[in-house]
Amino acid sequence: MTTNPMTSRLQKLERADAATLRRAWLEIKGTVPPKTFTARLMRLALAWDEQAGREGPEPTKTRRDWNRIIKEKVKSASAELVGSTLPPAVCNGTRLLKDWGGTTHEVLVTEGGATWNGQSYSSLSAVARAMTGTNRNGPKFFGLREAGKS
Template identity: 35%
Template sequence: MSRLDDELGALASLSPAQLREKWGAMENTAPPSVPPALLRQLVAQRLQERRHGALPVLIARELRRLAIEGPGAEPARPRVELTPGTRLVREWNGQTVTVEVLEQGFTYADRTWRSLSEIARHVTGAHWSGPRFFGLTCNG
């Protein structure tokens, strides 16, 4: 048996006070205010993370989403919130395209536009997804 296995096995015999003490020693913080059974699981998780490493952030986020929405749910696409005053800059064929976000729409080339896609179409001469053209989507 490994040292980690021994530590995990020993958690079952720890009292709530000992669990809180172990958490404090490991994390240098007060333990969360949770029932002893949950604290035991949290301590076990921390011990395993220290030995094997934590889950990557994207995997942890997806697991949280699945726990909330259920296994059949489609992954949510992250949305970028554009606040008025934000500037989007893109270089296209040697030209710098600078767009400012307004309350209602966008400004580019001294005009107001309803959507980023209209601007992308104007700049490129082809149909583009505006958010994709300006790098606001994950699929690039």
């Protein structure tokens, strides 16, 4: 019985500690992983790369369909929202997706701020700072404001 090489590599990722995952990230991607990436997140990203390398990337049509669905959700949410301190496109329970560092990150907007990677933050700016390691305007970083506005 032969072992599938991809299965073997995925099993190695599953058992790897953070230091091993950082070395693998550097070897595979040619850069160091973002400072905010946990071992779990590096493991997921590297496993996705492994599978995408074998199966091929997400089809363009699928990516366009998801972007259309997200825009429709944001548009309908903004129609329901009145008098919030967040940008009009965001309300409690909104799920934001952000591509950063070669990975898609999911942020859940909550009444008290936002949640990312299982941790609560006081604002979208705090999430953006944790994600990137630099101070950022959260709503602008997540595409909720036009480039010229703060």
